[in-house]
Amino acid sequence: MNIxxxxxxxxxxxxxxxxxxxxxxxxxxxWSYTQNVSTLTDLHQQxxxxxxxxxxxxxxxxxxxxxTNGPQSGQAYLNIAYSSDGIxxxxxxxxxxxxxxxxSPTGPGIAVLNGNIYYAxxxxxxxxxxxxxxxGTTLSGAFTSHKSLVTAGxxxxxxxxxxxLTVNNGTLxxxxxxxxxxxxxxxxxxxxxxxxxxxxxxxxxxxxxGLAAASTGAVYLAWTSNNQCQYLNAxxxxxxxxxxxxxxxxxxxxxxxVGSTGPGIVFFNGGxxxxxGACPYAPCNSxxxxxxxxxSNAYQSYEMFTPAGSPNTxxxxxxxxxxxxxxQMLIYFTQGTEIEVxxxxx
Numbered sequence: 001m002n003i004x005x006x007x008x009x010x011x012x013x014x015x016x017x018x019x020x021x022x023x024x025x026x027x028x029x030x031w032s033y034t035q036n037v038s039t040l041t042d043l044h045q046q047x048x049x050x051x052x053x054x055x056x057x058x059x060x061x062x063x064x065x066x067x068t069n070g071p072q073s074g075q076a077y078l079n080i081a082y083s084s085d086g087i088x089x090x091x092x093x094x095x096x097x098x099x100x101x102x103x104s105p106t107g108p109g110i111a112v113l114n115g116n117i118y119y120a121x122x123x124x125x126x127x128x129x130x131x132x133x134x135x136g137t138t139l140s141g142a143f144t145s146h147k148s149l150v151t152a153g154x155x156x157x158x159x160x161x162x163x164x165l166t167v168n169n170g171t172l173x174x175x176x177x178x179x180x181x182x183x184x185x186x187x188x189x190x191x192x193x194x195x196x197x198x199x200x201x202x203x204x205x206x207x208x209x210g211l212a213a214a215s216t217g218a219v220y221l222a223w224t225s226n227n228q229c230q231y232l233n234a235x236x237x238x239x240x241x242x243x244x245x246x247x248x249x250x251x252x253x254x255x256x257x258v259g260s261t262g263p264g265i266v267f268f269n270g271g272x273x274x275x276x277g278a279c280p281y282a283p284c285n286s287x288x289x290x291x292x293x294x295x296s297n298a299y300q301s302y303e304m305f306t307p308a309g310s311p312n313t314x315x316x317x318x319x320x321x322x323x324x325x326x327x328q329m330l331i332y333f334t335q336g337t338e339i340e341v342x343x344x345x346x
Contacts, residue, residue, distance in 0.1 A: 109165025
């Protein structure tokens with residue numbers, strides 16, 4: 001595979017946050033410059049939204065995405081590819097046995113549980129669909145057990161956009177924003193067939209939420225609110241977080257700004273790492289990163305990634321997908337219509 005690499009640098013913006021809160025540039029904000037060296041690789045695959053990524057117990061990495069081709073305008077076929085290193089991937093394949101199922105303009109979710117690869121997506125009538133195939137099989141057309149996501153009472157669940165999927169302690173977690181109301185939802189299952197749903201009745205997002213499982217046993221759900229603040233919550237009772245508040249010795253107020261995509265999150269180096277598109281003091285959809293230690297209202301930093309020696313930012317279309325592999329974070333994102341991966345050492 002032909003790849004191109006370039007060095008990334010980042011601006012470090014010092015701010016105060018509660019959980020994951022995005023702030024605008026202000027006259028009294030303290031900015032410092034730092035360089036975070038990474039490698040950026042073009043995967044030579046195309047999408048209009050963010051991809052999804054997972055890894056099995058052999059270390060094989062799976063990338064899932066909605067392409068740019070389809071039978072009609074605005075439609076796109078679902079794809080899957082695999083890799084031994086998370087950088088060099090196989091050719092794209094249709095994961096589903098029927099092309100009738102394989103059309104989605106939004107991003108899929110992917111996860112591995114009990115020897116099966118689960119592939120979830122938003123299909124016709126905004127129905128959430130899920131299929132699976134055994135690990136180690138030929139991926140092309142292998143995901144034959146196609147089902148709509150149905151919860152208690154027989155309700156078929158619908159998503160306004162992309163879905164997120166992760167696994168923790170033998171349980172699948174799937175998250176989405178609801179159709180018509182943008183309410184944040186998540187559902188859990190131990191077999192991919194029977195699902196229990198939870199809705200955050202007071203929390204909405206115009207973008208898709210992100211999910212991450214932590215080594216502590218917690219699962220975290222993150223989203224960009226309608227007023228563009230970033231929120232983070234450990235699954236369970238919701239702890240409301242606002243765009244203004246106080247910390248000991250500090251007072252701060254935030255105007256609603258910046259979040260222009262949903263977040264991709266991962267538990268890494270003892271904290272939640274979040275990557276998302278944002279607009280403060282930069283072109284909209286610029287790739288940003290921040291982190292937070294669970295349960296801590298700590299002084300945090302934000303990084304905006306730019307190619308070294310260039311004023312151009314890295315643009316993001318849809319949620320990035322994050323993989324913690326060995327001592328690295330791999331950030332998969334769509335820039336324009338090109339799917340790329342940034343490698344950040346731990």
